[in-house]
Amino acid sequence: MRRSSNRKSSSASAAAGSGSTKAASKEFEKIDHLFNVYADKSSAIIDPEGIEQLCSSLEVDYTDVRILMLAWKMKAQKQGFFTLEEWRTGLKALRADSMSKLKKALPELVKEVSRPTDFLDFYSYAFRYCLTEDKQKCIDIESACQLLSLVLGTQFGPQVDKFTEYLKSQSEYKVMNMDQWMGFYRFCNEIPFPSLENYDSDLAWPLILDNFVEWFRENQK
Amino acid sequence: MNSQSQRRKNFKIEAFKHKVELDPKYAERTWKVLEHAIHEIYNNNASRLSFEELYRSAYNMVLHKYGDKLYSGLVATMTAHLNKIAKSVESAQGGLFLEKLNHKWADHNKALQMIRDILMYMDRSYVPTSHKTPVHELGLNLWSDHIIHSPNIQARLQDTLLDLVQRERTGDVINRGLMRNITKMLMDLGSSVYQDDFEKPFLDVSACFYSGESQQFIECCDCGSYLKKAERRLNEEMERVSHYLDAKTEVKITSVVEREMIANHMQRLVHMDNSGLVNMLIDDKYDDLSRMYSLFKRVPEGLSTIRDVMTSYLRERGRVLVTDTERLKDPVEFVQCLLNEKDKHDKIISTAFNNDKTFQNALNSSFEYFINLNNRSPEFISLYLDDKLRKGLKGASEEEVEVVLDKVMMLFRYLQEKDVFEKYYKQHLAKRLLSGKTVSDDAERSMIVKLKTECGYQFTSKLEGMFTDMKTSEDTMLDFYAKQSAELGDGPTLAVQILTTGSWPTQPTAACNLPPEILTVCEKFRTYYLGTHSGRRLTWQTNMGTADIKATFGKGHKHELNVSTYQMCVLMLFNSADGLTYREIEQATEVPALDLKRCLQSLACVKGKNVLRKEPMSKDISEEDVFYFNDKFTSKFVKVKIGTVVAQKESEPEKQETRQRVEEDRKPQIEAAIVRIMKSRRVLDHNSIVAEVTKQLQSRFLPNPVVIKKRIESLIEREFLERDKADRKLYRYLA
16 A cells, blocks of 8 residues: 555545544545546445436446346445445455456356346346335336346347236336245246246145236137 | 582683574565565555554664665655656646646655654664665655656656746736746755746846837837836745745845846936926826835936936026026016925935935935025025015915025025025114014014024124114113103104124215204204213114104105105205205205216106106106106005015125125135145145135035135235245245
8 A cells, every 4th residue: 555645545534524434444545546537526425326327437327237236236225326335345345446447347247147146146136226216125117027027138038028018007016025036037947938838826836926917818819 | 629629610601603584585574574565654554554563664674784775775665756756747738747746746745654653773874884875865866866867857847937938927827836846946955956947037037028028118118117017027036935935035136127128128218308307306106206216226226317317407497497587587486486396306315215315415415416506596595584584474374484594595405605605684673673674573583593503603603793783772762752852842753773883784875965853853863872882983884774754745745755765865955945956956965976866766767656756757867857746646445555564685896896705805814724724734735725724614605726826925915825835836834
């Protein structure tokens, strides 16, 4: 650590007011510096605007799934916001302390997420991330459809297309809950599509999927 | 001295050494005597023989070791005689053949007896040691070999016997005694002789005969007649056996008849057009049915064949009954029909089918099947009961009442949706109680007890609450009038029934504007009641009340009108106006539109009850109509009933509403069941939960598996349950 930068980072961290010790700030000085580029000066948190800027720096679209992956890596709690702690967590894990390193880390991140165990965690994280209110347990169907496309679109395109088509055409379900969300992922993994041959509605599949299968089979005729 | 001792020798008695040989000629001579005796015996000349001498001769021969000679001589002699007899029998003509045989057999037996007596010593000492056949048995064997199995006799005997049986079967009379003797002879000769020489061919021929006859009958007879014939043949064969065949043949010949006449034609008989099982059931042909039952019982799958055909007939008939739209227009008639069907078939089972439990079960399962095909069955059964308890059982004795109620309970047991019945029963009971229109309090209570026994306390606790309320209300009214008589003066007399919310079927109350006189006395009551019962709230149920109004029409005709509360509100308006428009009435009374229309219709459009006159005179109420007090109203009755509080079959929208409420009520019940099950089992797979829940709720209704799944998901969302992380087919209870 260079002495001159030490002072810089300590003043920077003092300005950020995160209350971290000198030792910690030493480690995170570059990361914090990067944080401040995008953070709102008064709240000291990266807000949606900041994220937009971040996206353009990363040369990634605002709605790109990689931002969501980044949020996951950061274990970000609130959609549209990154706190310093979260920023530090994420970038440290990615071993990135500059924009160029961060850009380079993205493809690695994508690969990491697509590993089955990690993907499961990411997938359920994606749902939770959308729960904006305190006691909220469900997300509305419209948002759910968008999220599905974003998160599963590449891996299970046909299923996602059909399922979202179904969801939009029916009126019984206005929201989706976590159980149904996870159920769909299981469905994609275990049931061959479009044959759906070993799907048994007498088993413990969520009812929404029973209805989807029935709708799908009806429409096939 | 020496010579004396030498001379003394031991005195020995020597054994009788020299052989007393029987002169072989002696043996030959002795044999000849015996041989001669046998001849004489066979020639019926035994009387001149000396038993003692012959016995001794035989004895001596055996003693002197001439047993072999004696025995073989016996064999030869008897054989010779038997051959002669065989020829004699063979030569008999026609019918005399059997007689001759019988006669000779009798003779032979007599001879054999005597021979055996004579040769008894040989039988006892020589025969066992030399392993020869005893005399009697020998005699029988020889008879078998030389007579029965003689080439010229064997076949002829068999044919003769079978021919006689055939003739008897076709109606001739035969000599049964003779037959008996012959078959007995065969039995005596050994059961294998009887079986091989007679029984087996007899059974074969009989099978052929009955196969042919049954084919013939079935082409030309109807089912009932065929069965009669089969029964007759069966009885005939049994009688035949008892008269001249061995008893062991009975079960063999009856199974031949059963197989040929019944088992082989079962399906055809049961399904015969115009006379088969179904026709018998329809026409209550108890005799034919009873006969069919007892005959088919004898063959494998016989009863199950009858049962299966009966079941599918019942199910189809029932299905037609419950989907007949004409019949569905009258619920009471509909239920009566079902009861009649049950009675009819109960009678058939008890009279013709020997009260067979498996048939009773088949009847029950069929009824259960088709009653539930129509989802209005619970409602209709309740309406039937309503009709009976309201007026149908009037004047009936206690026993008659019990009989009717028990029969209805039988139908109730078949219902899958007992909770729907409960809802309707409650509604109908409420109407009966409130309008005071029940035939007998005892009958009502008896019904409640029966429902309680069947479904448990919870089913009937609210119903019982309704009765309690009625009683309490009576007491309250007495007290009210006792305390308030002075204040009330001669205002209208009020009778209040105070209903505990929760016990009575809920209906949305829309208050209407009561006439001022009524309002006053109602307020007085409210004050009184709330004075004695603090912390309660009273709401007038204006849609359920009745009123008796004294009305004076033209020419001073006075009548007392029994009307509903709504009708009263409308009529009282005409005290201050002769004519009113629909809208004016609506505004003044604030009775909800649908009820108001019905109310006005019953006041103005029903012949004999038209206390109001409507312009225009159309049957339907439109909002432009004008109503007038009908001065010209007449009725031969002083008291005229115009109320509309009778329980009726629900209209389509009402039915939908009730069903919706039932479905809503079921959700918490299903959830409670799921939670109960998961609490005790902790971890369970989906199908098991569905099965358990269904089992737990089966006394009330049949839960829909989809609904169960939905409830499970709801419980997961509310964190009562979770999916097992390892095996996603399992659910786990969250404490």
